[in-house]
Amino acid sequence: MPQLFILFFFFFFFILFISFSKADPLQDFCVADLTLPQSPAGYSCKNVSQVTVDDFVFTGFRNPRNNSNTNMASLTPAFVAQWPALNGLGIAAVYAELAPGGQVPIHSHPGGTELIVVIEGTVIAGFISSSNKAYTKKVDTFEAMIFPQGLLHFQVNTGSVKAKYVVSFSSSNPGVQTTSMSLFGNDLPSEILEKVSSIDVVEVKKLKAMFGGTN
Structure with a gap:
């Protein structure tokens, strides 16, 4: 019986989660108020x-x-x-x-x-x-x-x-994440980047110079 209750609980929670994640918006629109900080859920609504x-x-x-x-x-x-x-x-x-x-x-x-x-x-x-x-x-x-x-x-x-x-x-x-900029426009040490990218350290340093990276 406890196992059935636990199974029912998780099933109910899953259905609830799906329904909330696909729920219709509670208002017609929410024009962002860019004067307030952005949260993980987005911007606050303008009045x-x-x-x-x-x-x-x-x-x-x-x-x-x-x-x-x-x-x-x-x-x-x-x-x-x-x-x-x-x-x-x-x-x-x-x-x-x-x-x-x-x-x-x-x-x-x-x-x-x-x-x-x-x-x-x-x-x-x-x-x-x-x-x-x-x-x-x-x-x-x-x-x-x-x-x-x-x-x-x-x-x-x-x-x-x-x-x-x-x-x-x-x-x-x-x-947006631009691949070349992410790889070579950072401050990761060139020797580490050589190991994780399989690109010779001399070329790594050239590419870092090209894309504004350091180290």
Whole structure:
């Protein structure tokens, strides 16, 4: 009998957990109040009396960032920090432009799945699965590609004209970790990094110098 009670208790707790994790929001929206600190559960809500229709319109894509950088890429984000109305809605966006030869280096988003829709030009895009299989494809205008959450992925413009595309995420704050910057832009001792990366320490130091790392 005690075992049956314990089994029932855990079953009830599991059902309760699932129901709460998939529960509908208790209010229509929660525009983030960026003047207050962010908690693990997200931002506090702006007082609804101060919310206007302008909170739900994002104009940042009108003036995209320039692409005069080493990657020849312009990425204009609309995450919750730039668009507070996204708070708690599980969605975000980026407008991207890649000059010919430009690229978005291999990176991952630990907090969300990514979808790109090419609206002009062509990009070579791909991701690497957890079994180390690479999935790559030339994505043409009005085609789309999806990158599962947490997997390494990239985009490269191998064409002769600027590529433009819109990116959406399944999170209002998906996070980003660029592989090369994470590996070589840190203060981990070069000798340790040599052992854990299997890259010669001389090359490690060159890469650290390139990406602003120390030690």
